[in-house]
Amino acid sequence: MRIPWRPLLFVTVIGYLAALVLVPVGAILIRVLAAGLGSVLSELGRPAALHAMKLTAIVATIAVVLNGLFGIVAALVIVRQRFWGRRLLDTLVDLPLTVSPVMTGLAFLLVFGRSGWLEAPLAAAGWKVTFAFPALVIATVFVTLPFTLREVAGVLVEIGTGDEEAAVTLGASPWQTFWHVTLPNIKHGLACGVTLTMARSLGEFGAVLILGGAISGKTQTATTFIYAATEERQEGAAFGMALLLALMSMLVLGVLEWLKAPRRKEE
């Protein structure tokens, strides 16, 4: 008797995914609706909440821009150049993926915090880092460092140097080659990397909590706002913001899936 593998597989996998992913997401939606959409929206309209959202958006944008630029340049350097230390650089940029957010926070605290390495010179210059805006940016830039780089590097490896070589033989300068040949070719990878960076920035929690301190109205991002609201038993605000973040993340995911789709058809 042949075991009906196909139905078994279907039931097992779909059941697992439904229980693990769909149900929890649905639960939070129901919870928010149960608390009353009106009251949740009014909670989210309060200054502290609005500020948290604005802060998250600004920090995420900065991370996208900085790591986007870094990603392009570093990808070109790592993929197209040969130099001593290239492997090391390649490994170093992947480190942020393996470091726990708590350790990220601690590490930067040791550099910028009280009696930290850079604390004295920065204080002398009047720059506040920890428990201030710069801390949030630094933490977020760290955790999203490799995303754009990896996407662009992948594309560069795949397309090879043919186009660029042709441009050079036709007399293009390095800048012209980059701007008119390389850049359009990596556009897709860049878009994917930017999307991933955005998604990760929205969700960053541990590092910004330790470095920023979640000071309401000053260093509270959307995630630390949720944490603070939970601690203060303000369930409406906490779950409302959580749902908002979940929806934003799903939106970003949707964009990513859409970006990936045309390529799948090419395969």
Next chain:
Amino acid sequence: MNAISSAVRCGTGGLALRGAVAFYVAVLVVMPLAALVGKGGAIGASGIFHAVWAPNARAALWLTFWTAALMSFVNAVMGTLTAWLLVRHEFWGRRFLSSLVDLPMAIPTLVTGMMIVVLLGPQSALGGFFERHGFGIVFATPGIILALLFINLPMVVRAVEPVVRELDAAEEEAARTLGAGDIRIFFQILLPPLLPAIATGTLQSFARALAEFGSIVVVSGNIPMRTLTSPVFVFGEVESGEVQTAAAVSLVLLALAAGLLLAVRGLERVLTAHRQL
């Protein structure tokens, strides 16, 4: 040399780019990690050992380790099955299911924790039911494993999918015509080429689980010796000013993560070599 050297590597231009990249990485990656290693190592090997062997720290490390391991095992199995289903079977809703697999990566881990608390917390219908039968989920270890399973869902699936896609159907058909049964075919023909990819994905999810903070701090209740994991333990130490202990334990976890990263790298090299054959 070829034309590319002049386009990208040329003298000062290429060097400037390299320098800029190196500087960015030095300031953002090397500096903080060096500070962490320096602080953690300042008390010497015996100091680190004592910090890590203290009852709370030790219990936290063990809890982190075994929950990550258990989750990784389940994830390896279910991830492989999911990848198999997504690649080998056409069905309505396949695209949706594939997006579902990516969802945990997009959702902030803190939100994941809250979803689980809402669904299975003591005040919920489901959670209350389990609790009355003596099986707590939230504020107990099952909650931790559940959160980890959710967050690491895509790891194994995405690692295994491309390999399943490239499996040669001819080998399978040949085995079948020679009379091999389903089980034999699975273990001798299908599984071996998948193993490096499964291992890569599993190691990645294991490493991720060791570092997980956002969801666990909400879900586990952070009870020392019972549901306190290492990242949450380190967080507590930092908040209470015990930076030295925090750094020492972090060092141990970092070393583990670095080791895992190297293992994954090695496996990926095996994988690419294998696929080029």
